[in-house]
Amino acid sequence: MKIKKATSQDLPxxxxxxxxxxxxxxxxxxxxxxxxxxxxxxxVADKVTGFGIIGNSLLFYNHEFIELxxxxxxxxxxxxxxxxxxxxxxxxxxxKLFTSTNQTNxxxxxxxxxxxxxxxxxxxxxxxxDPEIIYFKRLEGADRGGEK
Numbered sequence: 001m002k003i004k005k006a007t008s009q010d011l012p013x014x015x016x017x018x019x020x021x022x023x024x025x026x027x028x029x030x031x032x033x034x035x036x037x038x039x040x041x042x043x044v045a046d047k048v049t050g051f052g053i054i055g056n057s058l059l060f061y062n063h064e065f066i067e068l069x070x071x072x073x074x075x076x077x078x079x080x081x082x083x084x085x086x087x088x089x090x091x092x093x094x095x096k097l098f099t100s101t102n103q104t105n106x107x108x109x110x111x112x113x114x115x116x117x118x119x120x121x122x123x124x125x126x127x128x129x130d131p132e133i134i135y136f137k138r139l140e141g142a143d144r145g146g147e148k
Contacts (some may be wrong), residue, residue, distance in 0.1 A: 001080060003087050006039040006051060013048035014041060015029045021070035029053075029068070040087055042071075042080050049075040052084040052094065066099035069108070076107070085115045089139055097137050102130045109133065 006014060011034060018026055033039040033053045042050045050071035055064035066088055071080045088099060099117065103109035113119075117135035126132045 001049070001083060002043050003040055003083060004035055004043075006034045006041040008034060009040050010034070010048060010051075017048060017051060017070055017072045020073050026068060033067075034129065040084060042084060048072075050080045050084060052081075052088055054088040060098050063094040063096040063098055065147075066077050066097065068095070069099070081108075081111045082115055085111070089137070092139055095139055097139055098134060100132045100134045102127060103133055104130050 011031065014030055014034070015027060018030060030039065030053070032050075038055060039051055039053050041048055050069075052070075053068040054064060054066050066085070066128060069081060069084060071084075076148075098120070100123075101112065103122070112135045115137070117137045120136040121136045122134060123132040
């Protein structure tokens with residue numbers, strides 16, 4: 001598996017993965033994230049298998065946030081999401097990294113928790129009847145700026 005910063009040439013394949021993995025159209029957000037250099041893409045045998053976006057919009061209370069993480073259904077349970085998370089941790093510029101997922105998205109919850117994220121609260125009313133669970137991870141190591 002390869003992980004690299006996404007380019008405009010990756011967009012059609014990324015958008016295909018998005019259609020398989022989300023019931024929301026994130027096309028404009030993904031295009032903006034690719035242009036900003038905030039989108040990572042994974043590939044296996046030159047086929048795009050997943051992507052992740054970190055900190056493209058405003059910081060989440062002065063900390064970076066994994067804003068979107070989708071793996072093509074045919075490639076799930078192969079460590080792709082975990083590898084993307086590790087790469088995003090390595091490029092995160094803040095000492096804390098946050099992300100979120102819906103309460104009904106059990107696979108994402110298990111992935112984040114297995115990657116060392118802990119639940120940090122939830123937000124009601126983003127998706128009716130499906131609260132958004134906020135996750136947090138303190139990143140160790142290199143000086144990332146901000147408070148520790």
